[in-house]
Amino acid sequence: MEEVKHDLDILETRLRNLEALTASQQVDLQRLKNENDELVLTLRKLSELIDVLKDAGLTSSNIRSNVKRPRSSRGSLDDDEDDNDDDDYYLVDDVDSDSSPMLYEYEYFDDEEIFGSAPSSVIEAADSAGAAILAAMLAGQRRMLVDVRDAELTNNPEVLAQFVELSVLPVAAGLEGLNAERNRVKIVFPTVSQLLEYRKLSALAAPDVVALGTLNFGSLEDPDALLVVLAPSPDTEEFEMMIDILNPGDPSLQITQPIVVLNHHMDGFSNLPDPVCNWEIVYHLRLLSVQYLAMKEDDETDLEEDGSQDALLEAAELDEEIAPPAISEEEKVNPVTELVDDAILDDVANESAAQEQAARLNATTVPGQTRAMVIRAYPRPWHVFVDVSADEDADFEVAQTFVSQPTQDEVNAAIIECLEGSEMQDELVAREMKDALESGQLDGVAARLMRTQQLDELDEDGDEFPVPIGVEFPGSIERETKELFMSNDNDAVDEEEDGDDEPKKRDDGLDN
Structure with a gap:
């Protein structure tokens, strides 16, 4: 047995x-x-x-590849004169010049490798958080904070379960199979109901690797190598209990294992006392909704012709004197009536000026809305990402980088600067496209689009169509298009010669 x-x-x-x-x-x-x-x-x-x-x-017909140059991966020419090693030499492009150019190899990095990327979903954020926790533990960090302020995590328990599971998965995979006393991850929940809900939704069932507990029961045991605490809502009994566990008054009760406090509430860590609030923030994600006023393109030239754009910043400023209305002899005698009339006149003038200014602002500006993110993933610094094309697909760009956690004023300034730069870039691109169209640089693109449209019509209808008049096809496109049209004409002639008399009968029937 x-x-x-x-x-x-x-x-x-x-x-x-x-x-x-x-x-x-x-x-x-x-x-x-x-x-x-x-x-x-x-x-x-x-x-x-x-x-x-x-x-x-774009062409490469004037490039030849018949010159050998030594290869170097350090951005310089190789000094080794060993001609027997063919691996040290490679073919390079010989440009038309008087002397052979000094060619180097450069290593390029993607922006995502330097700045990271803005996550498109909560699952991607969980993957980044797990990688940041693992990197921080390998770097020797023992007190860590994960701050993710997303309404979906707060309101959807299933998404929260997936986030917690993916966050601890890299560390759990590293601890699995270790021949040590502490070789598992402990996830501590504020209440028993949250623990049971997580167990019901979780896909990872391995108590030897990932154990579960609550703040008041089984929060820490000997085999635990990492303690992950889900922060409860502030101003609750569970929150005070968590503070007592993380920062006990008795030094002998201090936890020696690494601790990660995971916040999924919108309040953040503003209520954490010292020294817990000074722990290392290994992952931070905060979503921002940005509303701004943009200048209309049609009214920019009108404002430039006026001399300045100070009218957008000044409110209710009079540029010319308003002539007072005619006053009778009786009203001139009474000084009180004169003072009252002057006050009424000033109020009416200021009100009319304010209305004109508001109408001018509404006519020259248009409201806009976009998104922004404040992200920090250890060991990278803090980044502010801004979606510069909110009307299209998400296109987040790095607005600014900070060494330490930025304040709200610094975040606002970075967002404003990024939006202004994106508007200037859009204007520059539009101007370059206009110049290219006027100079005829995009004729090849226009011909390709015309040809694609005609081929689509041919595939749909199966009828022949004439060559468009006034379109010049450059190079190989002209030959291929003419051959296509000639083949279509020949096919039509062959069908008329080899076919039966059905087309004639159909025409006779139509005439009748």
């Missing part, structure tokens, strides 16, 4: 390990599937962009 019981225990342990492995593999497979879809979409867009650039005049 003892052997059977021992075998059952071994089988139960193996089943638990298989469940944990299956759950982690499902998460990885879903992530790989999403990345594959994004790569396919990016490749399709890139191929379309290359075709458009080729039609716009």
